[in-house]
């Protein structure tokens with residue numbers, strides 16, 4: 001991973017022609033827009049935590065400032081599944097772990113703090129420390145392989161966006177999942193969340209609305225560019241599906257500004273090396289066969305219509321809710337579930353920055369997270385905590401040699 005990062009950084013520095021061309025293009029459109037709209041601020045939302053990682057790590061916000069694009073603001077969105085999974089499901093998983101169920105989870109879910117401790121444990125990590133059998137895996141398939149080796153009741157905490165869903169559905173359809181392994185489907189869908197976020201941000205009358213969206217590249221490999229067309233059309237804003245290298249993000253920003261300057265609003269796929277307009281039709285069909293779309297609770301935020309996936313009745317035998325007798329949340333039973341003073345919900349909706357939170361890097365740090373946004377590598381608070389505001393901007397600006 002470290003080597004890959006070094007390679008990307010070197011490529012970013014070496015491809016100075018591409019980078020400087022993109023920055024000049026951003027500068028040009030930003031100037032055009034300023035001449036047209038004065039002090040109007042063009043807010044661009046990067047939906048995905050991995051885009052936020054790229055922006056912060058490479059100091060892209062600082063690079064924009066350096067070229068004088070002060071009318072362009074990059075805003076992080078709700079694209080971190082670990083950050084938006086309600087505490088209730090973490091608590092139920094902790095409970096099962098402490099009752100002797102083998103719990104499989106991704107590494108970042110392991111450390112997410114629940115709102116309410118369960119038998120003294122506030123996270124799956126603490127449940128493990130208290131004797132629970134919690135196992136970290138990289139994928140559902142790893143859990144399937146491991147669960148087949150024993151006959152113990154097992155739970156997979158199925159957090160994720162559309163990207164992980166085909167891994168669950170294909171394992172089920174191919175009959176790979178053993179009877180002792182149950183899936184707690186907590187899959188969330190990104191376009192409905194984008195709709196919701198845009199509505200919420202627009203509701204704040206004193207602020208600027210979102211002027212464009214950088215849509216998640218990996219999710220779009222499954223759902224395709226077409227999934228973002230309703231967002232572009234309803235809100236009349238450009239949407240660019242982008243890859244995750246710094247030049248991808250710069251290209252997305254340049255394209256959004258170009259469209260704004262020309263009065264256009266359409267979906268453009270920048271990440272053409274992985275994403276098509278239709279997406280992965282086989283994966284879409286597999287997901288539709290196994291899952292149905294349901295209203296879903298987002299941590300600290302509430303219910304977003306049609307934003308989650310639940311197992312269909314035909315696949316009930318794999319369903320952790322049914323097997324372990326866990327009542328699922330409903331709009332009536334869901335309660336606001338962030339710790340006092342944690343502003344994670346606003347951070348996820350682009351209404352606050354991590355530094356607006358009174359706990360940021362004081363009581364809440366990556367080593368001792370209080371809110372869920374401080375845990376995952378895709379969590380905005382965790383990203384800002386690790387790389388600070390400037391990222392590599394100074395160093396990269398010098399390497400590029402244009403400032």
Ligand code: SF4
Nearest residue numbers: 343344357364371381
């Ligand atoms: S710094 Fe911690 S407490 Fe504050 S919003 Fe972020 S996760 Fe929540």
